[in-house]
Amino acid sequence: MIATASHQRQSSCPLPSTAAPRSSAAMPSAAAVPSAGAPLTTSRGAALYIGALLGPGLLLLPGLAAAAAGPASILAWVALLALSGVFAMVFAALGRRYPSAGGVIGYVAAGLGPRAGLVAGWSFLSGVVAGAPVVCLIGASYVTGLTGGGRPARAAIAALLLLVVLALAARGLRTSATAQVLLVALLIGVVAVAVAGSAHAARAANWTPFAPHGWLAVGHAAATLMLSFVGWEAAAPLTTRFADPSRQLARVVAIALAVTTTLYLGLAVVTIGVLGPGAATTVPLAALLNRAVGPAGTAVAAVAAVVLTLGAVNAYINGAAAMAGQLSSSRAGLDGAGRPAPRLLAAIAASGLLLITLYGLGVVSPASLVAIPTALFLAVYLGSMLAAARVLDGPARLVSIPAAAAVVVMMCFCGWALAAVAAVAVAVTGRRFRVTRKCQTPGVS
Numbered sequence: 001m002i003a004t005a006s007h008q009r010q011s012s013c014p015l016p017s018t019a020a021p022r023s024s025a026a027m028p029s030a031a032a033v034p035s036a037g038a039p040l041t042t043s044r045g046a047a048l049y050i051g052a053l054l055g056p057g058l059l060l061l062p063g064l065a066a067a068a069a070g071p072a073s074i075l076a077w078v079a080l081l082a083l084s085g086v087f088a089m090v091f092a093a094l095g096r097r098y099p100s101a102g103g104v105i106g107y108v109a110a111g112l113g114p115r116a117g118l119v120a121g122w123s124f125l126s127g128v129v130a131g132a133p134v135v136c137l138i139g140a141s142y143v144t145g146l147t148g149g150g151r152p153a154r155a156a157i158a159a160l161l162l163l164v165v166l167a168l169a170a171r172g173l174r175t176s177a178t179a180q181v182l183l184v185a186l187l188i189g190v191v192a193v194a195v196a197g198s199a200h201a202a203r204a205a206n207w208t209p210f211a212p213h214g215w216l217a218v219g220h221a222a223a224t225l226m227l228s229f230v231g232w233e234a235a236a237p238l239t240t241r242f243a244d245p246s247r248q249l250a251r252v253v254a255i256a257l258a259v260t261t262t263l264y265l266g267l268a269v270v271t272i273g274v275l276g277p278g279a280a281t282t283v284p285l286a287a288l289l290n291r292a293v294g295p296a297g298t299a300v301a302a303v304a305a306v307v308l309t310l311g312a313v314n315a316y317i318n319g320a321a322a323m324a325g326q327l328s329s330s331r332a333g334l335d336g337a338g339r340p341a342p343r344l345l346a347a348i349a350a351s352g353l354l355l356i357t358l359y360g361l362g363v364v365s366p367a368s369l370v371a372i373p374t375a376l377f378l379a380v381y382l383g384s385m386l387a388a389a390r391v392l393d394g395p396a397r398l399v400s401i402p403a404a405a406a407v408v409v410m411m412c413f414c415g416w417a418l419a420a421v422a423a424v425a426v427a428v429t430g431r432r433f434r435v436t437r438k439c440q441t442p443g444v445s
Contacts, residue, residue: 039241039242039243040238040241040242040243040248042242042248042251042252042255045238045241045242045248045249045252046251046252046255046256046259047181048235048238049231049235049238049252049253049255049256050184050255050256050259050260051180051181051184052231052232052234052235053084053228053229053230053231053232053235053256053260054184054187054188054231054260054263055187055228055231055308055312056135056138056139056187056305056308056309056312057134057135057138057227057228058187058191058228058263058264058267058285059138059142059283059284059285059301059305059308060134060138060141060282060283060284060366060370061224061225061227061228061370062267062268062271062279062284063271063279063280063281063282063283063284064221064224064282064366064367064370065077065221065224065225065268066221066271066272066275066279066280066284067279067280067281067367068213068217068220068221068224068367069211069213069217069218069220069221070209070210070211070212070213070217070272071206071207071208071209071210071211071212071272072210072211072212072213072215072217072218072221073218073221073225073268073272074265074268074269074272075218076218076219076221076222076225077225077264077265077268078265079222080222080225080226080228080229081257081260081261081264081265083229083403083406084229084232084257084260085253085257086399086400086402086403087229087232087381087403088232088253088256088257089253089395089396089399090384090385090388090392090396090399090400090403091107091232091233091235091236091384092236092239092249092253092396093388093392093394093396094107094236094384094387094388094391094392094396095236095237095238095239095240096239096240096245097110097391097392098110099237099239099240103121103233103234103236103237104117104120104121104124104233104380104383104384105117105118105120105121105124105326105327107120107233107236107384107387107388108120108380108383108384108387109387110387110391111386111387111388111389111390111391112383112386112387112390115428115429116383116387118327118428119379119383119424119425119428119429120379120380120383120384121323121326121327122327122424122427122428123376123377123379123380123383123421123424123425124323124376124377124380125320125323125324125327126373126376126420126424127372127373127374127376127377127380128316128319128320128323128373129316129320129347129348129351129352130351130355130369130372130373130376130420131227131316131373132162132165132313132316132317132348132352133158133162133351133352133353133355133356133369134355134366134369134370134373135308135309135312135313135316136158136159136161136162136165136309136313136352136356137154137155137158137356137359137366137369138282138305138309139157139158139161139305139306139308139309139310140153140154140155140156140157140158140161141154141282141283141305141366142283142285142286142301142302142304142305142306143157143302143305143306144157145283145286145298145301145302146286146298146299146301146302151359151360151361151362152360154359154360155356155357155359155360156360158356158359159352159353159356159357161306161309161310161313162313162348162349162352162353162356163349164310165310165313165314165317166317166345166348166349168314169314169317169318169339169340169345170339170340170342170345171339172339173314174314174318179311180311180315183307183308183311183312186304186307186308187304187308188263190285190289190300190301190304191263191266191267191285192263193289193292193293194267194270194285194288194289194292194297195263195266195267195270195288196292197288197289197291197292197293198270198274198288198289198291198292199270199273199274201274201291202269202270202273202274203273203274203276204273205276206272206273206274206275206276206277206279207272207273219409219410219412219413220413222410222413223371223374223378223410223411223413223414224367224370224371224374226374226377226378226410227370227373227374227377228264230377230381233380233381233384270288271284271288274287274288274291275287275288282366283301285301285304285305286298286301286302289301317340317345317348318340320340320344320348321339321340321341321344324341324344355369355372368417371414371415371416371417372417372420374414374417375411375414375417375418375420375421376420376421376424378407378410378411378414378421379411379421379424379425381407382404382407382408382411385400385401385403385404385407386400386404388400389401389404
């Protein structure tokens with residue numbers, strides 16, 4: 001921003017704020033992580049970190065990964081778990097270095113400039129908005145897994161779920177922090193029962209052929225699964241709330257990694273080992289629960305999926321509203337009563353119903369829908385890793401470079417979904433140019 005006298009006088013054309021939102025919600029997580037408050041204990045901090053990582057994407061993504069790469073998808077899980085540890089290290093370092101930034105907008109802006117920070121913020125917001133219909137389709141798939149019905153039925157149920165959540169958000173309903181913790185606990189419980197209860201049905205024959213679609217398919221599986229590893233950026237601002245960060249943070253990250261590694265690997269191994277060729281399904285948890293507890297497992301999975309869908313999408317909408325308010329000088333995010341603004345709700349409804357309709361008509365697949373928010377979140381992580389390589393030092397800086405390279409590799413497997421990233425970048429930089437030019441031109445109101 002150029003601080004000229006004419007620009008300072010024209011307060012009617014402010015540039016978008018580069019301040020980070022106070023809460024956010026990535027697609028795989030329903031957690032809106034607080035950035036201020038009482039000092040965190042190690043156990044509470046670990047719970048918040050885990051809550052930021054886990055989300056209803058686990059109900060779908062193991063099946064999509066298996067469909068993409070077969071048993072070889074386990075390699076994608078392992079690689080992403082290792083990369084997740086690197087992300088944890090880098091975002092923790094960014095949180096300590098920039099305690100007031102509060103999120104990816106500030107982190108990216110610190111290393112790559114305000115314009116890049118805005119692109120990161122709008123990419124993250126777009127990813128959250130694009131993720132909402134995906135979560136609704138997850139819930140709908142589990143319902144039709146119980147009641148029967150094909151694509152049109154799933155699309156109709158997903159549209160109904162989205163409209164219900166939007167109506168509740170318009171009335172000011174918020175998923176509280178306690179409710180979010182309960183949602184994460186529900187997800188962990190469902191996964192644990194599915195894994196432990198069905199493990200006895202695993203067969204070694206289900207692991208062959210190991211790479212039926214070739215080794216490059218592992219890259220496609222990794223790009224799909226990345227959506228389950230977004231969340232470290234939301235937990236980064238918590239670093240300032242530990243009484244003894246140097247001691248507590250290492251333990252918190254270790255606990256979060258241990259829990260997610262156990263859940264993810266357990267789920268991945270059992271999905272392949274138990275379901276075999278049937279692992280390529282949009283309702284893998286329902287199939288595993290059916291093996292674990294019988295026909296009632298399908299009903300349990302459907303109820304859990306609907307509850308997780310309603311809670312998660314509500315959190316996404318409110319998180320999106322908070323971020324939209326930070327990215328825009330107008331009331332694009334919240335109205336005067338602190339509820340999501342009608343304009344934002346209308347945008348979410350329009351984009352969500354469009355994507356759901358395209359799915360119902362058979363134009364796009366579940367994997368294609370997942371690719372859109374995945375590409376947008378990968379762009380955010382790429383900006384964060386590149387920024388870290390410029391502003392950090394020590395081990396965090398060293399690992400940020402290969403982490404950025406890994407993100408680039410995964411982006412190469414996103415295909416046409418990268419058009420969403422390009423569209424956001426062009427829209428943001430174009431708007432920034434027009435606003436700056438207008439503010440610098442004398443006599444223009």
